[in-house]
Amino acid sequence: MPRTKTLSADFYHSSSVFDQEIKNIFKKEWLWVARSDELSEPGSFLTTEIIEYPIIVLRDHSDNLRAYHNVCRHRAAKVVSSKSGVCKHMICPYHGWKYNLNGQLMDTPKFFANDDFDESRHSLFDILIEERFGLIFINFNKKSQSLKNWLGGFDDVVKQHFQENLVHHNELRFDVHANWKAYVDNYQEGYHIPIVHPQLNRDVLWENYTLKNNDQFSIHSVPERGNSEQPGSFGWHFPNFIFNIYGRGIVFQRIEPIKPKWCRVVYNLFRPSAVKEDDFENKEGKYQLEVSIEDQKLIPEIQQNLQAGIYNEGPLSSKYETGVGFFHDLYLNKLNLEKAK
């Protein structure tokens, strides 16, 4: 039985809780950071920041994906400053140290090294990387289980909807003035659909909404009305990886923590290659944007109230909000703050 009330409000704005989340959750779980199609040829790279780390993700000359912390082993400059491109090697912009795509230090121009310097011990710091469903995931914990094990049964559910002929349609990014958990909470319940999402509600039989919580993920299902082309199934995997079935395509979504009171929501829409861009944009694209904007109007206001100190916790529906209780239980176990339960 999942818990029947929410986490207490201080979990949504405390800096010490946020630090603990980064350490005990986001540095240990698999995190979706990029798409495979962004690294299409040997030497393609991109740089990004995930939680507090600048990282480099690239495809090496043997076609393997690799990820590194974007920090030079000399005096900590960012080795790669461009957002993306194709390269043969990486040259640090500070003093010119050169690394190959395997992360090994190849050259330290005019360095006049001391006797104790060993070039072979100054490779870039590497990070675990794997791909699935055309998405690139990384994990800061070198001892982590594989992505496949981590996804578990979630992989089978996505696979039922995933088609190999999908092409990337677009990416939507929103910085939202709310703790990442406030956004996940909203995703994890269908209770608000009739009021907040009127169009979505016209397309689905909300009364028949069901939710299955398994292992580390939840699958929401809501049958579509007779002549609707819309959802569907949608699902969330702890802590922040989401898929939505949208008409003819699929949307992958992530909710990144930025600060205790800010998160970034990233959507990537994929459409079947036979469906024209404009056609998809006019239907599924607009639909997704509309639903996201409807949620985003509400969530920062909830955040404000969670910080205000009047409200502390609330009760959860046994039909529509078991996903929220399930998330909070999982979260507390991972956070390792038993006493906070």
Ligand code: FES
């Ligand atoms: S910090 Fe990179 S070469 Fe000096």
Ligand SMILES: [Fe+2]
């Ligand atoms: Fe919503």
